[in-house]
């Protein structure tokens with residue numbers, strides 16, 4: 453197939469393109485910047501510069517590429533910094549998930565592309581009631597924290613329009629496996645605490661496994677929504693100390709709910725204490741997918757072994773200060 457990957461230069465796109473090429477597909481890969489053309493070519497794809505928020509440009513690029521399938525992996529999270537207001541952090545990504553998806557689908561219809569796979573998210577979205585692990589059929593959270601409503605609405609929009617068009621939405625777990633993983637820095641600096649009893653459940657996925665599931669989804673007939681997560685949804689109190697250890701960081705701090713609410717806001721408290729995880733049974737059953745890293749337990753260690761070593765070798769500044777001549 454000729455596969456058009458919107459967002460080929462990102463965390464998932466850079467894993468996906470080589471796997472598609474290995475599988476014998478021809479790939480056209482986009483970035484917003486012409487400077488990344490050579491990087492995209494090195495992955496095995498034909499590079500195209502494209503802003504997904506420019507509807508006319510999306511139409512032109514898709515018609516010109518004449519693909520058999522489109523994958524939407526565009527997000528705008530590279531410059532993400534912590535904010536108490538999730539919707540503010542995700543504002544551009546939300547537009548890519550609404551306007552960007554609409555533009556790609558419109559172009560897909562015109563170019564008669566009948567395979568469409570788009571990125572969505574699994575963790576922190578389910579109703580906070582009943583058991584800790586939810587399937588694609590379980591209800592989404594009807595009582596969203598106010599600062600997360602727009603981001604959740606954008607994901608719902610994406611899933612609705614993509615599946616209405618016969619496509620597949622993949623609800624990925626929290627990505628890990630790259631040097632720019634979002635949790636590395638805060639966990640190293642011990643800025644990511646266990647809140648309350650640490651009972652909020654998260655689902656993770658190694659980027660290579662996420663890419664492998666995406667290849668299978670492209671080769672599968674839609675419509676459908678699939679959780680692409682590992683086998684072990686787990687509460688923060690379990691996964692966070694293991695991640696800290698894998699990164700060679702100190703033990704996570706513990707914050708009572710009121711203190712976390714003060715510093716990080718209500719959404720962070722809910723994620724840390726009440727969130728539910730996602731089941732991957734449907735993706736395994738219907739896509740024939742098996743994660744290479746079935747649990748973050750071995751995945752974190754594999755991903756961060758060299759990082760942790762470097763961290764342990766870094767001289768302790770306090771020790772150096774105490775040795776220096778006065």
Ligand SMILES: NC(=O)c1ccc[n+]([C@@H]2O[C@H](COP(=O)([O-])OP(=O)(O)OC[C@H]3O[C@@H](n4cnc5c(N)ncnc54)[C@H](OP(=O)(O)O)[C@@H]3O)[C@@H](O)[C@H]2O)c1
Nearest residue numbers: 459461462463483484503504526527528529530626627634
């Ligand atoms: N499920 C998850 O946990 C999840 C999901 C997504 C991201 N993340 C995390 O967020 C961090 C940043 O992600 P990232 O490295 O993939 O960077 P990113 O900034 O989110 O970019 C992702 C892709 O979208 C493209 N893009 C950005 N704006 C666009 C636009 N207006 N039109 C078309 N394409 C656009 C980027 O192209 P450019 O080359 O122009 O930047 C890139 O190819 C990483 O740590 C990643 O793991 C996590």
